[in-house]
Amino acid sequence: MSVNVQADSSKPAGSGPNPYSDCGIGAALFSNTGWAAVTSNVIWDLGSTAITSATASPETCSGKNIKTALFIRDTYTQLVEESAAGDGMHLKTALNLVECGEAQQSNAIQAVRSEMGAALSNADYQGKTHLEKSSDFYNVINKAAARHCSV
Known part of the structure; x- marks a missing residue:
């Protein structure tokens, strides 16, 4: 599988959302419990949805x-x-x-x-x-x- 990601050079590296704790269904269900969000994302689909959200549309990781x-x-x-x-x-x-x-x-x-x-x-x-x-x-x-x- 290949993923093409464009970096936003106006932000320092690592300033985006953490895909495992801030994105995906895990973050939706366990917004205040990082370890539970990570566990949920990994169990759900090995974190692929969370990672895709973080790279393709980081604005979907909150709000x-x-x-x-x-x-x-x-x-x-x-x-x-x-x-x-x-x-x-x-x-x-x-x-x-x-x-x-x-x-x-x-x-x-x-x-x-x-x-x-x-x-x-x-x-x-x-x-x-x-x-x-x-x-x-x-x-x-x-x-x-x-x-x-x-x-």
Whole structure:
């Protein structure tokens, strides 16, 4: 596997995020516990997602992405129920976290509803862990926001 990384010469070497503790699903789940973030990232996918995040888009290693991931993890059951219904406070909050304006949320909700409906009907879905399901929902809501919201 080859990775092409461009260095930002305006910043000193090593000033970027630590990919294992500041990026990836580990940082989203354990933002205040570095060792747990590292462990989670390594267990999840040997840290490849965290490393990719740190090199390709270091701005995703903190801020709204972490808050969104934590919110989805903590309210996943409500989010799935509200997605099926096509409305709900948790769903709107998640869309607000990814900066989807109220005027655009209707189309984004329909996209989330459609994609989550397909995911839920997949035979492999029930065997997934809560963390895997939360990660899937995170990807779905970000995809819907990218398509239907001016983020």
